[in-house]
Amino acid sequence: xxxxxxxxxxxxxxxxxxxxxxxxxxxxxxxxxxxxxxxxxxxxxxxxxxxxxxxxxxxxxxxxxxxxxxxxxxxxxxxxxxxxxxxxxxxxxxxxxxxxxxxxxxxxxxxxxxxxxxxxxxxxxxxxxxxxxxxxxxxxxxxxxxxxxxxxxxxxxxxxxxxxxxxxxxxxxxxxxxxxxxxxxxxxxxxxxxxxxxxxxxxxxxxxxxxxxxxxxxxxxxxxxxxxxxxxxxxxxxxxx
Amino acid sequence: xxxxxxxxxxxxxxxxxxxxxxxxxxxxxxxxxxxxxxxxxxxxxxxxxxxxxxxxxxxxxxxxxxxxxxxxxxxxxxxxxxxxxxxxxxxxxxxxxxxxxxxxxxxxxxxxxxxxxxxxxxxxxxxxxxxxxxxxxxxxxxxxxxxxxxxxxxxxxxxxxxxxxxxxxxxxxxxxxxxxxxxxxxxxxxxxxxxxxxxxxxxxxxxxxxxxxxxxxxxxxxxxxxxxxxxxxxx
Numbered sequence: 001x002x003x004x005x006x007x008x009x010x011x012x013x014x015x016x017x018x019x020x021x022x023x024x025x026x027x028x029x030x031x032x033x034x035x036x037x038x039x040x041x042x043x044x045x046x047x048x049x050x051x052x053x054x055x056x057x058x059x060x061x062x063x064x065x066x067x068x069x070x071x072x073x074x075x076x077x078x079x080x081x082x083x084x085x086x087x088x089x090x091x092x093x094x095x096x097x098x099x100x101x102x103x104x105x106x107x108x109x110x111x112x113x114x115x116x117x118x119x120x121x122x123x124x125x126x127x128x129x130x131x132x133x134x135x136x137x138x139x140x141x142x143x144x145x146x147x148x149x150x151x152x153x154x155x156x157x158x159x160x161x162x163x164x165x166x167x168x169x170x171x172x173x174x175x176x177x178x179x180x181x182x183x184x185x186x187x188x189x190x191x192x193x194x195x196x197x198x199x200x201x202x203x204x205x206x207x208x209x210x211x212x213x214x215x216x217x218x219x220x221x222x223x224x225x226x227x228x229x230x231x232x233x234x235x236x237x238x239x240x241x
Numbered sequence: 242x243x244x245x246x247x248x249x250x251x252x253x254x255x256x257x258x259x260x261x262x263x264x265x266x267x268x269x270x271x272x273x274x275x276x277x278x279x280x281x282x283x284x285x286x287x288x289x290x291x292x293x294x295x296x297x298x299x300x301x302x303x304x305x306x307x308x309x310x311x312x313x314x315x316x317x318x319x320x321x322x323x324x325x326x327x328x329x330x331x332x333x334x335x336x337x338x339x340x341x342x343x344x345x346x347x348x349x350x351x352x353x354x355x356x357x358x359x360x361x362x363x364x365x366x367x368x369x370x371x372x373x374x375x376x377x378x379x380x381x382x383x384x385x386x387x388x389x390x391x392x393x394x395x396x397x398x399x400x401x402x403x404x405x406x407x408x409x410x411x412x413x414x415x416x417x418x419x420x421x422x423x424x425x426x427x428x429x430x431x432x433x434x435x436x437x438x439x440x441x442x443x444x445x446x447x448x449x450x451x452x453x454x455x456x457x458x459x460x461x462x463x464x465x466x467x468x469x470x471x472x473x474x475x476x
Contacts, residue, residue, distance in 0.1 A: 013469040014380050015388035015429040031387065038429060040385050042469055058271065059383025060289055062348060088289035088352035129300060129350050212473055
């Protein structure tokens with residue numbers, strides 16, 4: 001007979017026993033030791049049928065294939081650009097993936113992306129040794145002009161985007177800012193009114209600190225309505241771009 | 242004449258008062274603060290990040306680097322000369338070795354995780370406080386860990402087995418002498434990853450001391466657990 005010792009969405013710490021017996025299965029962030037399932041990180045429990053999983057609350061960005069991230073051009077190499085990704089590893093952006101335009105052999109690459117530029121790119125491949133290939137070919141992928149970058153914990157990015165982008169589109173609507181959320185925890189904001197940009201930054205910081213609370217969209221909605229003094233009618237946004 | 246009463250009036254199996262906190266250093270990826278009596282340790286975790294020089298990198302998993310540092314004003318007597326020394330280097334190494342068995346860095350090949358342990362105040366048991374703080378900081382940084390590392394010193398003063406010696410006890414003068422044994426225990430698996438000894442001890446007393454250490458480690462685990470949860474359950 002197995003019994004579960006934790007509730008759904010409970011904060012657990014490494015080593016804590018989540019369930020006893022063989023009726024449950026260890027999922028992501030947990031491990032089995034003899035009869036017991038233990039937590040392997042600080043996280044929120046998530047019970048998926050018989051599997052016990054943990055949603056991480058902290059941690060560096062782990063590059064994943066298909067993620068749209070914001071990266072900073074760090075160096076220019078022979079055949080492309082080396083970019084920092086807010087993870088432990090650098091990403092390579094090859095010339096052939098950099099733009100849809102034709103770049104002749106031996107062209108001055110700094111004319112296309114300069115060191116220090118921020119770009120929105122898509123991760124095409126990640127090897128086992130964490131070599132990352134970044135591509136700029138795709139809708140919405142471009143160089144970022146102006147604006148500002150804020151950093152959040154990557155595990156909290158899904159909360160900032162919200163269900164089908166509901167959270168980020170609400171902030172966009174309330175503040176009138178352009179916002180791009182990278183999966184790596186870098187967020188680009190740009191707006192006409194400095195006051196509104198600051199409000200958006202503050203909102204994002206608030207979401208980050210309250211990410212583990214349920215019903216967050218409503219709390220943020222009320223807060224934004226109070227701050228801006230206008231009614232917000234939520235509307236869906238597909239991907240937060 | 243034996244050692245009937247501890248110098249600070251504690252019970253023989255009682256640790257000094259323990260406090261712990263996480264998230265104390267905002268700019269770090271994870272941080273922890275651990276205080277046992279008058280020994281205080283701050284630990285800050287940075288990384289995983291690029292490792293230079295490159296030849297130190299391990300292509301299979303991340304490297305853990307610990308930096309143990311006693312602050313100049315932290316000691317009981319003379320000013321501690323700043324910078325590293327042989328003692329600090331040795332303790333940094335045993336700290337890293339004590340933490341590695343629970344830490345899973347296989348997701349971060351070729352990278353490094355730096356743990357800086359700073360001690361503003363020491364009264365014996367500083368490596369133990371440092372390990373406890375470092376384990377809190379690593380958990381706070383979100384690493385995959387099988388357990389938390391709970392470290393405490395046990396030992397023998399004259400004829401009595403005691404837990405968590407302070408400096409006065411370490412320096413106690415008596416016929417049978419003093420033995421000091423820093424331990425690092427993983428409370429879930431009951432495994433030991435640090436076992437050092439300074440002094441002379443009979444095998445029976447060593448066994449008794451380690452059993453007392455196990456009980457103290459479980460108490461430390463509860464305090465660490467509460468500290469990690471307090472960060473998120475505050476509001």
